[in-house]
Amino acid sequence: MVEGSIIAKTLYHDSIIIGAGASGLMAAHKYKDQDIALIESNPKIAMKLKISGGGKCNITNRSVEVSNFYGQRDFIQKILAQFDKKALLDFLKSEGVNPVLRHNRYYFCKESAQEIISIFQKSLKNIPLYLNQKVAEVTKKEQFVIRTQNQTYQCKNLIIATGGLSYPKIGASDIAFQIAEHFGHRVVTPKPALVGFTVQKEQFWFKELSGLSCQVSIRVGEKTFADNMLFTHKGISGPVVLNASLYWDKGEIEVDFVPSMRLAELEKCSKKKIPLPKRFLNTFLQKYPLSMLKSYRFAPAGNFGYSKAEVTRGGIATDEVDVEGMMSLKEPNLFFLGECLDVTGELGGYNFQWAFSSAQNLKLSKS
Ligand SMILES: Cc1cc2nc3c(=O)[nH]c(=O)nc-3n(C[C@H](O)[C@H](O)[C@H](O)COP(=O)(O)OP(=O)(O)OC[C@H]3O[C@@H](n4cnc5c(N)ncnc54)[C@H](O)[C@@H]3O)c2cc1C
Structure with missing residues (x-):
C-alpha cells in the first residue's frame, strides 16, 4: 500500500439495490428482514418522490389499465395484476397513509409526499443505506462488484432501480442502461416523455x-x-x-x-x-x-428535453426480463425495477404505480 492512500474495504451484502427512489425503496421495504442494502448517489433518499405532484405526489389513479402505459402489454398486465392499485392503497393504509382522491381520478397525499417517504424512512432504520455514492461501474466475477468514486461493494443479488434520464439535476443517470448493456441486454432508445x-x-x-x-x-x-x-x-x-x-x-x-x-x-x-x-x-x-x-x-x-420531462420512454427491453420476479434472463441474480424498464405510464399516478408494482413483484431467493 502506498503510504497515505486509503484503500477502503469492500462492503458485502447478500442483496444490494442501486437507487433509493420509488422502486428501490419499496423493494428494500419488502426485503427488510434480509441482508439487503441501498446505494444512492444523492445526499437524501426519494428526491423525485419529494417534488412529485407539486409536492403532494400523485401516487396512483382511480382507474389503472394496461392501456394507460406505453410498453409490452402482457408484461405490464402481469406485473400490475400482482400488485394493483388496490394493493398499493391497502399497503399505504396499513402504514397509516390515506391518500385523497382529486378530480375523482387522481390519488394524492393529503398534506405532502413526505407521508410516503416516512414509511420508507421507518423501514430504513434496519437497512444499511449508503448515500452520496454514485455507482460508476458494475462487473461480475463470482459475485457482483459495484464501484463508486471511493468504495467497492459486493453482493449475490443486484437490483437496479436507478430510474430513467429525466431530471438529471436530482440524480438521474444512465447507469441502468450501461449495466444492462454490459450484461447483454437490449435497451430501447430512450427519449423524454410527459414533456412539452x-x-x-x-x-x-x-x-x-x-x-x-x-x-x-x-x-x-x-x-x-x-x-x-x-x-x-x-x-x-x-x-x-x-x-x-x-x-x-x-x-x-x-x-x-x-x-x-x-x-x-x-x-x-x-x-x-x-x-x-x-x-x-x-x-x-x-x-x-x-x-x-x-x-x-x-x-x-x-x-423540452430531459430537464423538463417527467419521465423517460424506452429503456431495458422487457422481453429479456422474467415477469415472474424481475430477474434478468441474461444474467442470473441481476434484477431491474421501475422506470429503467421499457414501460412508461401516462400522467396521473401511473408511473409511481408502475415503480411500486414492479418492486413488489421482485422475487429474491432466500439467502
Ligand atoms: C417533477 C416530476 C414530477 C413527477 N410527478 C409524478 C407523479 O405525481 N406521479 C407519478 O406517478 N409519477 C411522477 N413522476 C415520475 C416518477 O417520479 C418516476 O417515474 C418514478 O420516480 C420512477 O421510480 P424509479 O424508482 O424507477 O426511479 P427514481 O424514483 O427516479 O429513483 C432512482 C434513484 O436512483 C438514483 N441513481 C441514479 N443513478 C445512480 C447512480 N449512478 N448511482 C447511485 N444512484 C443512482 C437516483 O438518484 C434516484 O434516487 C414525476 C417525475 C418528475 C421528474
Whole structure:
C-alpha cells in the first residue's frame, strides 16, 4: 500500500439495490428482514418522490389499465395484476397513509409526499443505506462488484432501480442502461416523455400567447387526450400535451380547440359564445378558417428535453426480463425495477404505480 492512500474495504451484502427512489425503496421495504442494502448517489433518499405532484405526489389513479402505459402489454398486465392499485392503497393504509382522491381520478397525499417517504424512512432504520455514492461501474466475477468514486461493494443479488434520464439535476443517470448493456441486454432508445412540445416556424404564433390556457383534445396516432393545454414561451405544455408526448415520435398531431362543441354547432354559434380565450380566438381566426378550430393539424418540432420531462420512454427491453420476479434472463441474480424498464405510464399516478408494482413483484431467493 502506498503510504497515505486509503484503500477502503469492500462492503458485502447478500442483496444490494442501486437507487433509493420509488422502486428501490419499496423493494428494500419488502426485503427488510434480509441482508439487503441501498446505494444512492444523492445526499437524501426519494428526491423525485419529494417534488412529485407539486409536492403532494400523485401516487396512483382511480382507474389503472394496461392501456394507460406505453410498453409490452402482457408484461405490464402481469406485473400490475400482482400488485394493483388496490394493493398499493391497502399497503399505504396499513402504514397509516390515506391518500385523497382529486378530480375523482387522481390519488394524492393529503398534506405532502413526505407521508410516503416516512414509511420508507421507518423501514430504513434496519437497512444499511449508503448515500452520496454514485455507482460508476458494475462487473461480475463470482459475485457482483459495484464501484463508486471511493468504495467497492459486493453482493449475490443486484437490483437496479436507478430510474430513467429525466431530471438529471436530482440524480438521474444512465447507469441502468450501461449495466444492462454490459450484461447483454437490449435497451430501447430512450427519449423524454410527459414533456412539452417545441414548435416549428409555422406555429411560432403560439409563443405570442404565452401564459394562456384552454381545454382542448389532442389526437396523436391512435390515442386522444382531453385536458388543459398551456401556451408557453417555448411552445405548448399542460397535461394534455404531456400525455400526447408519450405517444409522439415524429409527424403531425391534431388539436380540437373546442371539444365541447360539434362542428355544425360551432359554425352556427356567435363568436362570443365560443368557449376560448378571446386573445387566442382572434389570433387564430386571423390565420385560419373557423372550422379548423376542430381539427388543427401540425407537427411539433421536438420537446423540452430531459430537464423538463417527467419521465423517460424506452429503456431495458422487457422481453429479456422474467415477469415472474424481475430477474434478468441474461444474467442470473441481476434484477431491474421501475422506470429503467421499457414501460412508461401516462400522467396521473401511473408511473409511481408502475415503480411500486414492479418492486413488489421482485422475487429474491432466500439467502
Ligand atoms: C417533477 C416530476 C414530477 C413527477 N410527478 C409524478 C407523479 O405525481 N406521479 C407519478 O406517478 N409519477 C411522477 N413522476 C415520475 C416518477 O417520479 C418516476 O417515474 C418514478 O420516480 C420512477 O421510480 P424509479 O424508482 O424507477 O426511479 P427514481 O424514483 O427516479 O429513483 C432512482 C434513484 O436512483 C438514483 N441513481 C441514479 N443513478 C445512480 C447512480 N449512478 N448511482 C447511485 N444512484 C443512482 C437516483 O438518484 C434516484 O434516487 C414525476 C417525475 C418528475 C421528474
